[in-house]
Amino acid sequence: MAATAPTVSLSLDEVHALAAGCLAANGCDAENARAVADTITAAERDICLSHGLFRLPGYVASLRSGKANGRAQPVVEDLAPGVVRVDGKGGFAPLALEAGRAPLAAKARSQGVAALALNDIHHFAALWPEVEALAEQGLCAFAFTAAFPYVVAAGGRTPIYGTNPMAFAWPRPGRAPLVFDQASSALARGEIMIAAREGHAVPPGTGIDAEGRETTDPNAILDGGAQLPFGGYKGASIALMIELLVGALIGDRFSFEALAVDNHDGGPPKGGELMLAIDPARFGDPENFAAHAELLFGRITAEEGVRLPGDRRRRNREVTAVDGVQVDSALHAKVVELAGG
């Protein structure tokens, strides 16, 4: 993925066709292939390379190993006036998220706040697409999911929490929503893996080795060591909260439970996701909430060098819509090979 590596130039439509074709060739039905390809294409569009075509080999591995169901038909169930559940039936997350989106939005509008519990899915993407989609409908949204156990508890040296991301989106009528999506670990696991492959150190605070000593050696973190949460015990608290929300609350797997039953095919864990959606129009300032938020955004960005979360992604998509994307040639060849092409 280094800037000097040879690349293949693709339009976003070509990215989508390549991804969907590869998934279909490995056992996805048309709807699942399209939904996963949508997510991959959105990541490439925003130049979030770690969640773009880079993920396809993992998706394919879980299709081929039988861990993930490429033909899953998600089932929507109403659990309470403010709660909708989607049983993902062992498939990848994108189609289950699509199935839950309209009922979640409808419940948020009618109740003011609502939850979407997704069970039995394999999440292998970023969380920002799902919160952004809700915010584009005028809702404030949260998403949480777990992973495999990579991160220590506060004061511990045994990996127990996932890199557990949380995402948040705020609607900005007439503009792209404000969105952030951040792991509970100090560094994303993918970045540690890339550092190991490229032979460079990771920043201090990223992880510990097998003896519990802080290290900047990515291999020591990956081989029997553990990742550290962001911001010390506060990040660990957030990782713990996310385990509770997506494990105990919705009746799905903690990160350590996902690992215990995994087949180690290199694909995503099986687990759950929680989303919350809030309709600002049902709170105390329905006429003015959007303009009020813009006051804050204006004040933040008035300072030189300060951007809002997600700004880089939003600018990237303006460029890639015109110029398409540059895909690492080795990755492109790998995907073509996996597609049987």
Add this chain to the structure above:
Amino acid sequence: MAATAPTVSLSLDEVHALAAGCLAANGCDAENARAVADTITAAERDICLSHGLFRLPGYVASLRSGKANGRAQPVVEDLAPGVVRVDGKGGFAPLALEAGRAPLAAKARSQGVAALALNDIHHFAALWPEVEALAEQGLCAFAFTAAFPYVVAAGGRTPIYGTNPMAFAWPRPGRAPLVFDQASSALARGEIMIAAREGHAVPPGTGIDAEGRETTDPNAILDGGAQLPFGGYKGASIALMIELLVGALIGDRFSFEALAVDNHDGGPPKGGELMLAIDPARFGDPENFAAHAELLFGRITAEEGVRLPGDRRRRNREVTAVDGVQVDSALHAKVVELAGG
């Protein structure tokens, strides 16, 4: 507050009577004095000294200056099936929180998830009491509030966000709930003020001076400098999220707006708070969610030296229930003086 300072020994009942009497002598009606004294006593009970009697001079300052209404009668309003609002009428937060608790819990049980928006309150306490109270009723709860602008945005050097705490509680039937309550700043502002008073440095990463340089000098942070968020840009994202939730969403003040209209009496800002409550019994694992969570807690605490968030507070309350508390003599004398005694 140093361990060697002279202290006065008080029972928790004496703490409560002292606090309530002091508040009543300065303009609180009986209900408001009792509610604020409950919060102060809970903090002393858990040996959270920064939110105990230590706060009384600030409460009194805002009563005497007329900023806070000591006779506020909170008004509860139903905004949506999942949303209840309490207009605090310019009073302190505790009585408004009490007024909102039962409707919030009832809505969470009937809808699955619900929100409580508190407007026009002065919050000068920790957030853990309100989430703990919900969790004691079997609910999972969140709380968020803003403050005055003390913390920079990611990449910035101008204070714009409050120290914006978020609290979370998980119910543990038959046991005290799991609770955490953490500021979005790297260090609590009170700890920086104590370091300045006692003449010692603060940890690296706490803040910057007026020229934007990182410093461990608490005076440089307090005098024209700014606090840093915990965990870099990720903590800043959480601070921003909280501004949006308690400012734009519920129609109340951002931290910078609270400062702009403050009278600088040393008491709390006027602003809002958001709580969310979730009933795990309305999700996918109603019979088993509590036992499932205990599996995780058991795994976390099986590691030597690892505690769950809030464990220290829970142990402290066992001690203080029997032994009472030791109050700094100078603080005790100050409170007695403020009470007109």
